[in-house]
Amino acid sequence: MCSVEGIGKKGGMRIGVIKGGGGGASGGERVEKWKKSSRMKVWIIRATTSVLLWTCIVQLTTLGETWGPRVLKGCPSCFSHQDSSVSAIEDKVPSVPARVIPPKRVYKNNGYLMVSCNGGLNQMRAAICDMVTIARYLNVTLIVPELDKTSFWADPSEFQDIFDVNHFITSLRDEVRILKELPPRLKRRVEMGFVYSMPPISWSDISYYHNQILPLIQKYKVIHLNRTDARLANNGQSLDVQKLRCRVNFNALRFTPQIEELGKRVIKLLRQNGPFIVLHLRYEMDMLAFSGCMQGCNNDEVEELTRMRYAYPWWKEKIINSDLKRKDGLCPLTPEETALILRALDIDKNYQIYIAAGEIYGGDKRMASLAAAYPKLVRKETLLGPSDLGFFQNHSSQMAALDYLVSLESDIFIPTYDGNMAKVVQGHRRYLGFKQTILLDRRLLVDLIDQYNNGSLSWIQFSDAVKETHERRRGQPSKRLVIPDRPKEEDYFYANPEECLQQPDGQLSST
Numbered sequence: 252m253c254s255v256e257g258i259g260k261k262g263g264m265r266i267g268v269i270k271g272g273g274g275g276a277s278g279g280e281r282v283e284k285w286k287k288s289s290r291m292k293v294w295i296i297r298a299t300t301s302v303l304l305w306t307c308i309v310q311l312t313t314l315g316e317t318w319g320p321r322v323l324k325g326c327p328s329c330f331s332h333q334d335s336s337v338s339a340i341e342d343k344v345p346s347v348p349a350r351v352i353p354p355k356r357v358y359k360n361n362g363y364l365m366v367s368c369n370g371g372l373n374q375m376r377a378a379i380c381d382m383v384t385i386a387r388y389l390n391v392t393l394i395v396p397e398l399d400k401t402s403f404w405a406d407p408s409e410f411q412d413i414f415d416v417n418h419f420i421t422s423l424r425d426e427v428r429i430l431k432e433l434p435p436r437l438k439r440r441v442e443m444g445f446v447y448s449m450p451p452i453s454w455s456d457i458s459y460y461h462n463q464i465l466p467l468i469q470k471y472k473v474i475h476l477n478r479t480d481a482r483l484a485n486n487g488q489s490l491d492v493q494k495l496r497c498r499v500n501f502n503a504l505r506f507t508p509q510i511e512e513l514g515k516r517v518i519k520l521l522r523q524n525g526p527f528i529v530l531h532l533r534y535e536m537d538m539l540a541f542s543g544c545m546q547g548c549n550n551d552e553v554e555e556l557t558r559m560r561y562a563y564p565w566w567k568e569k570i571i572n573s574d575l576k577r578k579d580g581l582c583p584l585t586p587e588e589t590a591l592i593l594r595a596l597d598i599d600k601n602y603q604i605y606i607a608a609g610e611i612y613g614g615d616k617r618m619a620s621l622a623a624a625y626p627k628l629v630r631k632e633t634l635l636g637p638s639d640l641g642f643f644q645n646h647s648s649q650m651a652a653l654d655y656l657v658s659l660e661s662d663i664f665i666p667t668y669d670g671n672m673a674k675v676v677q678g679h680r681r682y683l684g685f686k687q688t689i690l691l692d693r694r695l696l697v698d699l700i701d702q703y704n705n706g707s708l709s710w711i712q713f714s715d716a717v718k719e720t721h722e723r724r725r726g727q728p729s730k731r732l733v734i735p736d737r738p739k740e741e742d743y744f745y746a747n748p749e750e751c752l753q754q755p756d757g758q759l760s761s762t
Contacts, residue, residue: 254762255549256745258610262516265564268482273454275390275724277325283644284518285659290373291432291538292418294350295578300609301590308533311386315383315549315656320421321425325401338427338485338515345748352424353421353422353424353425354424354426355424355425356425356426356428357425358390358662359390360391360392360428360711361389361390361391361465361468361469361473361679362380362384362391362392362466362468362471362473363391363392363393363394363430363434363468363472363473363474364386364389364391364392364393364394364432364468364473364474364476365374365394365441365446365473365476366378366382366393366394366397366473366475366476366479367396367397367399367448367475367476367477367478367479368382368396368398368399368479368480369399369402369478369479369480370399370402370480370671371402371404371647371648371651371671371672372413372648372651372655373651373655373671373672373675373676373748374480374645375388375396375398375399375414375479375648376504376675377480377481377482377500377671377745378396378479378480379396379433379497379499380496380497380500380504380745381394381477381482381496381686382476382479382481382482382528383423383426383427383429383490383499383503384457384483384495384497384499385457385460385464385482386427386428386429386481387459387495388457388460388492389425389460389461389464389465389468389647391468392427392428392429392430393427393428393429393430393531394415394427394429394430394431394433395410395411395419395420395430395431395432396410396430396479397410398410398413398648403537403563404647404648406645406646406647406648406649407645407646408646408648408649412507413506413507413510413649413651413652414504414505414506414647415505415507415508416431417504418503418505418601419503419504419505422502422503423499423503426495426498434472436474437473440473441475446473446474446475446477447473447475448470448475448477449467449474450476450477450478451468451474451476452465452482452491453480453481453482453483453738454458454481454482454483454484454485454650454738454739455482455484455721456484456487456488457483457489457492457541458489461595461680464476472528472643472647479593481738483496484737484738485731485733485741485742485743486731486733486741486744486759487745490750493744493751494582494726494750494751496744496745497682497748497751498748499750500675500678500679500745500748501679501682506652506656508737509642510649510652510653510656511656512711513639513653514633514652514656514657516635516639516654516658517631517635517653517656518657518660520634521558521603521605521629521657524603525601525602525603526603526662527603527604527605527662527663528601528603528604528605528661528663528664528665529605529657529658529661529663529664529665530589530593530604530605530606530665530667531607531609531654531658531664531665531666531667531668531672531673531676532586532589532606532607532608532611532667533583533608533610533612533666533667533668533670534583534584534586534608534611534612534613534617535608535609535610535612535671536556536559536610536612536669537559537609538670539556539583539612540556540557540559540563540582541560541563542554542571542576542581542583542648543560543568543571543572543573543576544571544573544576544577544581544582545573545656546573546582546585546588547585547587547617548613548661552612552613563680564752566743574699577651577697578694578697578698579694580692580693580694580695580696580697580733581693582693582697583667583668583693584667584668584691584696584697585617585618586613586617586618586620586621587621587694588697588700589621590620590621590624590625590666591700591703592691592696592700592717593621593624593625593665594619594624594714595713595714595717595718596689596714596718596721597714597718598625598663600624600625600627601627602625602627603627603629604621604627604628604629604661605629605630605657605661606628606629606630607654607658607672608654609647610652630635631650631654631657632651641719651672654672655672655675655676658672658676659676659678659679659680659683661686662687663687663689664676664677664680664686664687664689664726665688665689665691666688666690666691666693667693668693669690673746674743674745675745675746676688677726677746677747678745678746678747678748679745680726681726681728681747681752682748682751683727685718685726685727685752685755686726687725687726688726689721689723689724689725689726690724690725690726691720691721691724692720692721692724693696695720696717696720699712699713699716699717725733728749728752728754728755729747729749730749731744
């Protein structure tokens with residue numbers, strides 16, 4: 252006979268062991284089936300119990316985050332016996348505001364937009380703002396933009412090497428969906444070369460993207476825009492479009508923590524020694540070769556710069572009259588000309604002058620007159636050690652990001668040429684409260700400089716004329732100059748995003 256002897260209970264079910272006596276084969280089979288059935292029931296009960304326990308834990312955690320602080324706050328007995336030294340330490344620790352993540356915007360996704368930015372850091376920065384805005388108003392998903400690695404600077408940096416990519420994605424989630432890469436199936440298609448790629452038309456209205464680009468995205472599911480510079484018009488856009496461009500620029504595009512921290516160190520070092528001016532001295536080799544501006548260069552330098560201009564096929568203008576271009580105000584000021592202008596503006600020689608630029612063409616020899624007039628010339632390379640900048644070497648965009656941060660915090664910002672950095676920093680400083688930015692009128696200045704150098708003007712006459720010209724060119728509130736059908740000649744949106752600026756009287760400006 253077989254008997255079952257109980258040894259315990261589990262979940263209300265009796266658990267036992269089988270004792271063998273001398274039963275037949277059919278009895279053994281029944282026992283075996285009974286054992287299997289018992290094990291299965293035990294397993295089901297355990298699994299069900301685990302699921303219920305985890306569900307309870309998740310729910311309690313959620314409730315704890317919502318109600319816990321309020322409940323504990325009203326329950327002094329819970330933490331009334333804390334050590335006083337611990338409380339004192341906690342009082343000294345500054346409270347960090349909780350990061351608020353906006354809710355996701357829910358919309359029907361019309362497809363995916365890939366973009367490859369072109370140009371230097373600030374040209375790409377403005378382009379990213381435009382592409383986010385375009386993606387939002389087309390109701391598509393934007394893939395994190397690809398940065399230019401083939402331009403003159405050959406910077407291999409990825410988006411996440413310069414910008415805080417997670418902040419970029421989450422801070423805009425209430426406007427547009429942004430992914431780090433395409434979904435796997437679409438990604439494989441793109442890697443195999445099956446993607447529609449095109450450059451959008453420059454200075455286009457948002458309606459162009461609705462009428463021309465959106466149908467292509469809906470047809471191909473993924474579209475790749477391979478040029479992004481100045482692809483959205485400065486003017487004629489809705490207020491919502493303009494404000495989103497600003498939001499991306501001033502809030503979503505945050506540099507990586509490493510760049511931000513190094514920027515703060517440089518600013519702190521400068522502040523320890525008093526006020527400082529950032530001079531965006533655009534006198535690097537590539538700038539001179541591209542512009543064809545040869546003022547002050549010897550014959551060997553002229554030949555070197557000309558060879559370089561012809562070496563880059565995407566620099567379309569090859570034959571350039573340097574003197575004529577300078578008289579039209581289209582050349583960056585030389586270091587010698589810049590020294591004269593700073594003195595004429597009565598810039599104190601004891602001010603620190605931070606040079607925000609790459610390597611100056613001609614080196615120390617070319618900088619001699621500026622250094623003599625302003626002995627407190629500094630650069631990031633003189634303020635930081637090689638170990639601090641080692642990671643940034645051969646990464647021009649990351650170096651430019653460092654200069655960007657210092658430029659924003661300077662007492663005065665003075666660009667010697669109206670390139671992309673000059674424009675974007677100018678607009679950002681307006682947004683920060685119309686911080687002083689001296690916008691040099693180069694066309695008038697070169698004429699005044701020539702008159703002073705040939706003796707037609709005395710120093711006092713020269714200085715008075717320079718100061719009078721720039722009295723209203725210091726970054727004050729102003730209207731953007733609009734020139735219909737000539738967008739290159741009108742004021743750049745990012746240099747004066749007036750739709751987003753708080754005017755001194757507390758009112759938002761109108762377009």
